[in-house]
Amino acid sequence: MTDLDRYIRQTTFPALGKEGQKKLLASKVLLVGCGALGSASAVSMVRSGIGHLIIVDQDIPELVNLHRQFLYDEENMKERIPKAIVAADKLAKMNSQVKIEPVVAELRSENIEKIAQGVNLVIDGTDNLQTRYLINDFCVKNNVPWIYGGVIGAFGMMMVIIPGKTACLRCLFPEPPAPGSLPSCETEGVLNPAPLLIAALEVMEAIKILIGSDKVKTGLTNIDLWEHTFSTVETKRNPHCPACGQNKYEFLDRKKTDWSTSLCGRNAVQLSPAEPVQLDLQSLKQRLEKIGKVSFNGYLLEADLEGLKIIIFPDGRAIISGTTDETKARSFYNRYLGR
Amino acid sequence: MSVAELVAHLGLKPGRVAVELNREVVPRDRHAEVRVEEGAVLEIVQAVGGG
Numbered sequence: 001m002t003d004l005d006r007y008i009r010q011t012t013f014p015a016l017g018k019e020g021q022k023k024l025l026a027s028k029v030l031l032v033g034c035g036a037l038g039s040a041s042a043v044s045m046v047r048s049g050i051g052h053l054i055i056v057d058q059d060i061p062e063l064v065n066l067h068r069q070f071l072y073d074e075e076n077m078k079e080r081i082p083k084a085i086v087a088a089d090k091l092a093k094m095n096s097q098v099k100i101e102p103v104v105a106e107l108r109s110e111n112i113e114k115i116a117q118g119v120n121l122v123i124d125g126t127d128n129l130q131t132r133y134l135i136n137d138f139c140v141k142n143n144v145p146w147i148y149g150g151v152i153g154a155f156g157m158m159m160v161i162i163p164g165k166t167a168c169l170r171c172l173f174p175e176p177p178a179p180g181s182l183p184s185c186e187t188e189g190v191l192n193p194a195p196l197l198i199a200a201l202e203v204m205e206a207i208k209i210l211i212g213s214d215k216v217k218t219g220l221t222n223i224d225l226w227e228h229t230f231s232t233v234e235t236k237r238n239p240h241c242p243a244c245g246q247n248k249y250e251f252l253d254r255k256k257t258d259w260s261t262s263l264c265g266r267n268a269v270q271l272s273p274a275e276p277v278q279l280d281l282q283s284l285k286q287r288l289e290k291i292g293k294v295s296f297n298g299y300l301l302e303a304d305l306e307g308l309k310i311i312i313f314p315d316g317r318a319i320i321s322g323t324t325d326e327t328k329a330r331s332f333y334n335r336y337l338g339r
Numbered sequence: 340m341s342v343a344e345l346v347a348h349l350g351l352k353p354g355r356v357a358v359e360l361n362r363e364v365v366p367r368d369r370h371a372e373v374r375v376e377e378g379a380v381l382e383i384v385q386a387v388g389g390g
Contacts, residue, residue, distance in 0.1 A: 038390065132386075148386075150387035151387060152389040172357040173354070173357055173385075177385065184388060220364060234363045239368070
């Protein structure tokens with residue numbers, strides 16, 4: 001069968017074989033986020049012959065992405081073409097047997113059911129935890145396996161989630177972190193071997209899941225590449241887990257992702273959390289000071305970052321000036337406030 | 340001391356961290372009953388969000 005010729009160096013691996021390869025070619029996978037993790041996992045999945053890949057991403061390649069987001073180059077950065085489109089074009093040249101479907105959008109509770117319809121697996125390449133809680137809700141509810149991957153600095157985590165069998169994200173971390181409490185790649189930096197390695201682990205487990213292997217590695221894998229330490233700890237399902245224990249899908253039902261977004265005045269976007277939060281602006285100031293000009297007057301924090309000006313209030317409300325693009329403003333907010 | 344008491348003692352929000360005791364994650368609803376014995380290997384992890 002000529003369709004399989006190009007994969008002979010992997011079908012020769014006995015645990016995969018031609019039967020496994022056929023299963024990969026018949027699989028449909030959703031990749032959420034195509035930055036550093038996503039670039040690496042997309043290339044790996046497309047070259048491996050995972051038959052149908054949907055790539056969701058809302059961003060445009062930028063200069064500060066290029067050190068780690070391997071699908072993009074200087075030309076793409078100047079062209080201002082969305083990452084999902086650039087990625088799909090490049091990936092199509094790597095393997096024309098794979099159907100690649102770019103979606104330029106922010107994955108939200110309103111569109112996830114449509115975008116993820118019929119997928120066999122979801123791979124995590126996002127840059128925020130809010131989206132991961134949404135993915136977790138969708139996957140648990142619809143019995144779709146997904147693979148969590150996250151990185152920061154030279155550190156990364158990976159966990160396979162098979163609804164009904166393994167712990168889910170909320171079994172381990174029932175609540176998402178408070179806004180502003182979580183370090184991000186913007187404030188702590190990231191070295192590209194970390195996302196490369198985590199993406200490689202994600203794809204390896206994806207292949208095992210898609211071919212029905214019994215070798216799928218469960219548990220939470222933690223890797224610190226700077227210290228060169230690797231560990232996987234066992235995880236157990238929490239019978240009281242809001243998602244997989246009690247079937248409460250708060251993120252999918254928008255109870256916790258509902259951000260009221262309104263344009264205020266000229267060239268500015270205002271974002272407010274649906275639920276009131278209490279931000280520690282002093283510690284946020286200390287983190288943001290590493291990367292931009294920040295001032296805090298005791299009532300509100302103002303920062304100049306990436307050519308945008310953001311004003312943050314203690315209740316989580318923010319005004320972002322320098323753009324009228326709500327999606328861009330929300331992405332900016334998520335990155336710097338760690339949502 | 341229980342896992343829950345330790346998490347509170349460290350000033351951490353219970354729902355937002357996972358506690359690994361002797362290389363196994365302690366389920367959240369068992370934090371109050373599971374004791375941290377002397378010599379236990381303990382790690383407290385927070386989900387990482389970058390990608």
